[in-house]
Amino acid sequence: MSRALVVGIAALCACGAPTTEETGPTSSSGGYGGSEGGHGPVVADFEPGEERPGGDTTVELRDENAFLQAAANLSAARRGPYEAGFALFDIAWLAEGNEDRDGLGPTYLGTSCRACHFRGGRGTPPPPDQPMTSALVRLSLPDGGGSVPDDRYGEQLQTKAIAGVSPEGWVSVAFEAETHNFDDGAPYELLSPRYSPRDLAFGSFAPETLFSIRVAPPMIGLGLLEAIDEADIRALADPDDLDGDGISGRTNEVPSEAGLALGRFGLKANQPDLRRQTAAAFLEDLGITSPVFPDDNCPSVQVACQASAGELDIDEARLDATVFFSSLLAVPHRPEAREREVLQGKALFISARCDGCHHPSFVTGELEGFPELSHQRIFPYSDLLLHDLGEGLADGRPDFGATGREWRTPPLWGVGLTELVSGHTRLLHDGRARSVEEAILWHGGEAEAARDAFVAMSASERAWLVRFVRSL
Amino acid sequence: MRSWWWATVAFVVACGSDAAQTGSATSTTTATTGGGAGGDDTPGDGGGGQGGNLPPSLRIEGPPDGLATPTRTAEITTVLSTSRAGELSLVKSGAAVHRLDVEPGAEQTLRLRLPLDLGSNAYEVRFVAADGATATDGRTVYGGARTTGNLSFLAALRDGQAHCLGGGTPEPKVLTVDQVRSLSAYGNGNALYIVDSAGDVHRTSDCVTIESAAVPAPVFTVAVGGAHRLYLAADGTVWAEGLNAEGQLGLGDLDDRDTPQALPLTGVIAVAATSDASFAVLDDGSVMSWGANDEGQLGVGEEDDAPHPTPATVPLVRGALAIDAGRDHVVVLATAGKLWSWGGGASGQLGDGGSGFLGSEAQAVAVQLAVPAAAVAAGGNTSYAIALSGELYGWGQNSLAQLGVGDTNQHPLPTACVVGSSGSIGAGAVGATALSNGRLYVWGTNAGGQLGDLPPVGPERSSTPIEKAWP
Numbered sequence: 053m054s055r056a057l058v059v060g061i062a063a064l065c066a067c068g069a070p071t072t073e074e075t076g077p078t079s080s081s082g083g084y085g086g087s088e089g090g091h092g093p094v095v096a097d098f099e100p101g102e103e104r105p106g107g108d109t110t111v112e113l114r115d116e117n118a119f120l121q122a123a124a125n126l127s128a129a130r131r132g133p134y135e136a137g138f139a140l141f142d143i144a145w146l147a148e149g150n151e152d153r154d155g156l157g158p159t160y161l162g163t164s165c166r167a168c169h170f171r172g173g174r175g176t177p178p179p180p181d182q183p184m185t186s187a188l189v190r191l192s193l194p195d196g197g198g199s200v201p202d203d204r205y206g207e208q209l210q211t212k213a214i215a216g217v218s219p220e221g222w223v224s225v226a227f228e229a230e231t232h233n234f235d236d237g238a239p240y241e242l243l244s245p246r247y248s249p250r251d252l253a254f255g256s257f258a259p260e261t262l263f264s265i266r267v268a269p270p271m272i273g274l275g276l277l278e279a280i281d282e283a284d285i286r287a288l289a290d291p292d293d294l295d296g297d298g299i300s301g302r303t304n305e306v307p308s309e310a311g312l313a314l315g316r317f318g319l320k321a322n323q324p325d326l327r328r329q330t331a332a333a334f335l336e337d338l339g340i341t342s343p344v345f346p347d348d349n350c351p352s353v354q355v356a357c358q359a360s361a362g363e364l365d366i367d368e369a370r371l372d373a374t375v376f377f378s379s380l381l382a383v384p385h386r387p388e389a390r391e392r393e394v395l396q397g398k399a400l401f402i403s404a405r406c407d408g409c410h411h412p413s414f415v416t417g418e419l420e421g422f423p424e425l426s427h428q429r430i431f432p433y434s435d436l437l438l439h440d441l442g443e444g445l446a447d448g449r450p451d452f453g454a455t456g457r458e459w460r461t462p463p464l465w466g467v468g469l470t471e472l473v474s475g476h477t478r479l480l481h482d483g484r485a486r487s488v489e490e491a492i493l494w495h496g497g498e499a500e501a502a503r504d505a506f507v508a509m510s511a512s513e514r515a516w517l518v519r520f521v522r523s524l
Numbered sequence: 525m526r527s528w529w530w531a532t533v534a535f536v537v538a539c540g541s542d543a544a545q546t547g548s549a550t551s552t553t554t555a556t557t558g559g560g561a562g563g564d565d566t567p568g569d570g571g572g573g574q575g576g577n578l579p580p581s582l583r584i585e586g587p588p589d590g591l592a593t594p595t596r597t598a599e600i601t602t603v604l605s606t607s608r609a610g611e612l613s614l615v616k617s618g619a620a621v622h623r624l625d626v627e628p629g630a631e632q633t634l635r636l637r638l639p640l641d642l643g644s645n646a647y648e649v650r651f652v653a654a655d656g657a658t659a660t661d662g663r664t665v666y667g668g669a670r671t672t673g674n675l676s677f678l679a680a681l682r683d684g685q686a687h688c689l690g691g692g693t694p695e696p697k698v699l700t701v702d703q704v705r706s707l708s709a710y711g712n713g714n715a716l717y718i719v720d721s722a723g724d725v726h727r728t729s730d731c732v733t734i735e736s737a738a739v740p741a742p743v744f745t746v747a748v749g750g751a752h753r754l755y756l757a758a759d760g761t762v763w764a765e766g767l768n769a770e771g772q773l774g775l776g777d778l779d780d781r782d783t784p785q786a787l788p789l790t791g792v793i794a795v796a797a798t799s800d801a802s803f804a805v806l807d808d809g810s811v812m813s814w815g816a817n818d819e820g821q822l823g824v825g826e827e828d829d830a831p832h833p834t835p836a837t838v839p840l841v842r843g844a845l846a847i848d849a850g851r852d853h854v855v856v857l858a859t860a861g862k863l864w865s866w867g868g869g870a871s872g873q874l875g876d877g878g879s880g881f882l883g884s885e886a887q888a889v890a891v892q893l894a895v896p897a898a899a900v901a902a903g904g905n906t907s908y909a910i911a912l913s914g915e916l917y918g919w920g921q922n923s924l925a926q927l928g929v930g931d932t933n934q935h936p937l938p939t940a941c942v943v944g945s946s947g948s949i950g951a952g953a954v955g956a957t958a959l960s961n962g963r964l965y966v967w968g969t970n971a972g973g974q975l976g977d978l979p980p981v982g983p984e985r986s987s988t989p990i991e992k993a994w995p
Contacts, residue, residue: 116890117890144826144828144886163826163828164826164886166826166887167824167825167826170825170839170840171840179837185836185839186839474840475839475840475842475888476842
């Protein structure tokens with residue numbers, strides 16, 4: 053589908069849609085939202101099962117602890133290893149002196165997993181002039197078409213350190229507002245981040261240094277994403293946009309324990325599985341070494357860090373327990389999934405082609421060792437592929453096969469619970485968007501047509517679409 | 525059509541617009557065409573079938589009338605029914621201090637912000653509909669703490685006089701400070717801090733000898749930590765003094781101060797201190813913390829042994845209105861009566877149901893109080909909330925009957941206190957004192973004669989409230 057056609061349909065949809073709800077329910081034509089006769093808002097079909105986006109793992113709880121619930125179908129017999137993993141997620145690590153929980157650092161971002169993953173939820177940019185508490189800074193230097201780590205600071209700026217070792221520094225964030233207008237004239241405002249390095253211990257950053265700020269992503273449903281058959285993800289890829297719909301979708305082929313593999317996790321799909329993702333977070337964020345990444349993270353100029361680097365901090369069993377826990381955090385159900393406005397929003401989501409990347413549904417395959425996660429009909433609203441989102445969101449920092457403009461489609465499930473669980477409404481990789489609406493408006497590149505369709509919608513249509521996204 | 529809510533509207537005929545300033549709750553409704561007095565209004569047919577042209581009705585849901593809170597603002601919750609759009613205003617001393625545009629609707633809950641002066645603050649909530657119909661209600665809020673407690677004493681305030689119970693004798697003492705407006709103490713300490721009507725601060729460790737504490741600005745309230753103090757000035761600035769090994773003064777270094785130093789904070793509406801950490805609520809609803817973090821008491825998501833001398837925003841918590849702290853834990857009241865807590869939790873003092881070895885929380889958890897709250901207090905390993913309805917709840921350590929809930933079991937969830945409704949709660953580490961309908965009640969340990977005759981003549985402790993006569 054060409055971009056012009058998408059915009060055309062969206063415009064037709066916008067023209068045909070009254071701004072009130074006076075008309076009765078209208079059934080959709082095959083779930084697509086193009087208005088055919090101008091007889092009121094199109095209501096998408098309710099798809100049985102979509103109210104339980106994690107399949108049998110789905111939990112009912114929707115309070116501030118909603119993202120720290122075990123899969124509903126986890127048996128009592130398997131609660132033990134889950135709780136063991138939860139304890140490792142929760143525990144504050146020490147530098148030394150307690151065999152069960154030492155190994156922190158030498159440099160690190162937080163003393164525990166939950167220090168950034170508050171309540172299993174989403175991180176947020178820091179207040180002005182304060183260090184980040186649930187976000188981090190990735191660093192690199194351009195090198196040909198790719199990038200190399202900064203030889204003094206490595207790949208990630210470590211804001212804390214154990215006694216006797218210097219923290220690397222920190223970065224403050226300020227936002228500049230810019231006002232734009234919807235097609236109906238209503239104004240909206242987008243915030244662009246501006247970063248300032250502070251207290252750098254090993255000298256200023258080179259001017260060409262590439263930064264990427266990433267807030268902690270939510271922890272729910274990760275095991276279900278791992279359980280999706282690789283072939284089903286690859287089938288969605290269209291790297292050369294052969295179908296001409298303006299949306300490509302590329303895989304990131306990344307290192308795994310068995311050569312290159314499909315990347316699924318991380319904001320640029322730079323990790324193939326939760327085991328490697330978890331081990332990387334242990335190392336990069338806590339300074340905890342494991343059998344997967346046995347060497348502490350100390351660039352050669354950081355002598356005190358190197359002198360403090362020690363032996364292996366956690367063994368296979370404790371890494372496995374943490375992975376087990378991370379795999380089984382459940383997705384909450386969707387009590388509003390059947391509501392009329394939500395289904396109107398769903399129709400608009402589809403007609404604007406948001407689903408071109410935010411792929412609604414999969415049936416998971418067989419994930420070895422996880423019967424809870426296998427063969428589940430799930431609704432993550434992600435294709436787990438890389439997409440060019442345009443210059444506005446680009447961090448300029450390549451990551452294996454991902455370019456500086458590409459991001460992995462983030463799952464949308466649970467997004468409406470962000471405020472309740474995480475105490476804020478900030479979205480996107482660096483938390484610059486203050487709402488679902490702003491997050492949509494930041495989309496560019498392959499998502500520009502969808503963004504334009506949203507900008508062309510009436511105020512009530514925009515509200516329905518946002519309501520739908522928040523209902524996920 | 526809209527008469528379903530009309531039927532629930534109760535009319536109270538106004539007999540004097542000054543009634544609110546006496547502290548008694550008053551509610552009036554005046555119809556548009558009622559000629560002003562409105563004394564003969566009756567809920568009739570709504571003006572001859574005009575479909576929803578009904579006089580507005582308004583009531584204050586909370587805080588309870590006369591509630592004492594050591595915060596520079598209070599959130600007033602009102603419930604309004606109106607068939608016309610209009611303006612809701614909060615009026616104090618004849619001036620509107622907060623206005624809201626309101627759309628028509630039944631039983632709308634609306635929240636207004638009342639700036640508080642030290643002492644009694646009378647206010648009126650007034651709705652004026654587009655057609656001129658009005659509805660009003662009024663109450664008072666007391667700015668300052670009227671009760672407090674520590675290891676030695678329980679203290680309470682009436683008519684500008686502070687009374688001190690305990691200290692090794694069963695006879696109450698009256699402090700020789702005039703025009704007292706607010707009392708503070710560290711629950712696990714021995715000193716009392718007293719703020720008078722001029723904003724001057726006095727302190728005593730025996731309720732007899734009074735020293736003055738020189739603070740460069742008129743003070744609203746004092747947060748007393750283990751060995752440091754935060755003075756919240758009436759202008760929203762904060763001054764810190766005392767020991768500083770954990771950075772608990774928030775001045776960016778670890779140097780002790782023996783005179784109050786200004787913190788780089790403005791717009792502060794409430795402060796609190798644990799043994800060696802400090803907290804401030806800002807008027808934007810955020811909470812800042814600094815100092816020790818070994819129990820996760822800074823609420824930043826992690827615990828560590830390092831000092832934290834620079835104030836930093838506590839994640840997850842928004843809309844904060846009030847705060848209090850015990851030895852190593854914090855309780856926050858947020859908008860709409862929501863309660864958050866974090867820090868040390870071994871004794872169930874976080875009120876989230878947890879306790880024991882893993883009971884501490886380094887990030888905010890929701891206190892499991894089923895009703896909206898209007899005020900919080902914490903001392904030692906205990907916590908309290910006064911509900912919007914006025915009922916008092918306690919949770920946490922209770923081995924010395926400090927919760928006043930009728931037993932000496934630990935309570936990791938909020939539990940109704942026997943005293944029932946309360947307008948002021950002072951939480952010590954070993955006992956508490958509350959005001960209820962103007963009466964003074966105490967419970968907890970009697971080791972210092974807080975409850976009356978010393979043991980063995982008197983009881984060792986009481987888990988039910990004992991009324992004490994005002995001297």
